[in-house]
Amino acid sequence: MEIRYFGIAHEITNKNSESIVIKLPLTVTQLRKILSEAYPELNKLRSYAIACDEHYVEDSYIIDSDKTRVAVLPPVSGG
Amino acid sequence: MERTIIEILNRKLSLDECYSFIQNNKSGGNCIFIGSVRDRSQGKQVEELHFEAYKEMAVAEMSKISKEVLKMNEVQRIYIAHREGELQIGDIAVIIGVSSKHRDDAFIACRYIIDTLKETVPIWKKEIFTDGVSWVNAHP
Incomplete structure (x- = not known):
């Protein structure tokens, strides 16, 4: 599964994206746990959202395909 | 005629492009925020x-906002x-331009x-100071 990192998240992870092999299905809550263990600095952010296929998803959302385009989105600050 | 233009650009933004698009003969009010x-x-x-910017998603989110606004008659x-x-x-x-029949809806929209x-x-701003950098809003 491909995960993209934006804004400060790509500085924290030092990656624009990465492919991870992970057992599916997986809830967003479970994904957050994996991410915060791999990158503890993410926990210091005000918050971060997860997007799947270019849509914001709730923590209860279930990722069931490794084709899902996952993104880690720190608090936005456009405009 | 498309009623909406949504763009993320890596070049100077143009007020002329905005106004020449939103201006039309049905609209008496044109509101532009810069x-x-x-x-x-x-x-x-x-x-x-x-x-x-997370370009694909940013355009999708801006389209969602526009669709809401186009519900205003x-x-x-x-x-x-x-x-x-x-x-x-x-x-x-950023440039936001809205034209409407009368000014009230243009201002509100x-x-x-x-x-x-x-x-x-999903767009993020990084400020570069003389003594460091800061991603706006990132930390509490």
Whole structure:
């Protein structure tokens, strides 16, 4: 599964994206746990959202395909 | 005729492009909001800004906002352009233009678009100071 990192998240992870092999299905809550263990600095952010296929998803959302385009989105600050 | 233009651009934004798109003979009110780069932030001198966008999703989120606004009967056209990349002080970061039959809906819609954009559209601002950098809003 491909995960993209934006804004400060790509500085924290030092990656624009990465492919991870992970057992599916997986809830967003479970994904957050994996991410915060791999990158503890993410926990210091005000918050971060997860997007799947270019849509914001709730923590209860279930990722069931490794084709899902996952993104880690720190608090936005456009405009 | 498309009623909406939504763009994320890595070049200077143009007021002419905005106005020439939103102006039409059904509209008597044209409201344009321009967001530009300030020289100071967090009490410090800003050197330059960097905008990063999750382009595909940012365009999708801006389209969602536009669809909401087009439900207002009097709104005719909507133009939303946001910069990405490096910006200098004074550069335009965002232009929102709305035309409507009368001015009230244009003002309301323009305000709604910029306020919602700031809350939901995945674009990030990095401020570069003389003594360091800061991703705006990232930390509590």
